[in-house]
Amino acid sequence: MSARYPVLLDVARLRVLVVGGGAVGARKVAGLVEAGGRPDVVSPEATAELADLVAREGLVWHRRPWSAETDAAGYHLVFAATDSVDVNAAVADAARSAGAMVSRADQGDAGEVQVPSTLREGDVVVALSTGGASPLLARRIRERLAETVVTPGLGRAVRRLSQVRAEIQARWAGDDARRRAFWFDLITPGFLDHAVRGRDDEVERAISRCLSQS
Ligand SMILES: C[C@@]1(CC(=O)O)C2=NC(=C\c3[nH]c(c(CCC(=O)O)c3CC(=O)O)Cc3[nH]c(c(CC(=O)O)c3CCC(=O)O)/C=C3\N/C(=C\2)[C@@H](CCC(=O)O)[C@]3(C)CC(=O)O)/[C@H]1CCC(=O)O
Ligand SMILES: NC(=O)c1ccc[n+]([C@@H]2O[C@H](COP(=O)([O-])OP(=O)(O)OC[C@H]3O[C@@H](n4cnc5c(N)ncnc54)[C@H](O)[C@@H]3O)[C@@H](O)[C@H]2O)c1
Known part of the structure; x- marks a missing residue:
């Protein structure tokens, strides 16, 4: 894959949508909230952790399947994180046509955005990517850095x-x-x-x- 350009987004200034409320969508929402974001969520179901987070933060959760009619427009950044390749592809196409950047949880290469493994210690932020080769290795590197440098x-x-x-x-x-x-x-x-x-x-x-x- 092509080399990507890393940036730090101020997600508090962006309108963000997460489609899919399983473990992966829940992780994206948690990461966004940690960074000051207030993503909307569209998903018929959600993990208990995500439902708690949505309630605690007062986020908007549309408890139904994603719809091209109502959910495509109005966002800067859209995470397609359902367990269906077809739904993720439709979400990505529609969001992109409406001007958003897209992150695909199932096919990293297919989106403009990939989420790095992130380590925070006060104002120090380390964002790590293996470009999709091994997200688990990115996690191991993060753990090693936390022990050795980012203390x-x-x-x-x-x-x-x-x-x-x-x-x-x-x-x-x-x-x-x-x-x-x-x-x-x-x-x-x-x-x-x-x-x-x-x-x-x-x-x-x-x-x-x-x-x-x-
Ligand atoms: C960094 C992190 C951030 C986050 O998600 O918040 C993240 N994945 C994390 C964990 C993780 N993900 C997976 C495992 C199981 C072990 C394994 O498969 O390796 C573990 C380990 C665990 O659970 O601990 C499975 C997996 N992940 C992707 C696919 C689809 C594919 O391969 O195409 C599949 C297979 C699904 C299947 O087989 O069905 C795709 C992507 N995952 C990415 C990010 C992007 C590339 C980042 C990079 O390469 O560095 C990318 C391309 C898209 C994106 O999501 O942006 C987070 C680390 C959190 C931490 O630091 O602890
Ligand atoms: N990026 C990563 O780190 C990573 C890690 C593991 C898996 N994956 C990929 O991400 C996908 C999702 O993983 P998961 O563990 O969260 O799956 P999951 O099955 O636990 O959750 C899928 C969620 O999508 C929702 N959903 C299904 N159809 C929908 C629709 N039409 N509109 C809106 N929401 C819908 C479901 O209600 C559920 O909440 C996997 O299929 C896999 O391809 C990515």
């Missing part, structure tokens, strides 16, 4: 750096070279090690040192 300590360090960034932007508002020098001085491989290992005191020490030298 809670890293998440805390990134939260702290967003404060430092605001300070640095204000301090050297007109001096691009100075700001760049500061960041290359602070964000070394050693700094990453401290953050990953959760050594908050070392992270703080490095920040203080670089701020006071500047």
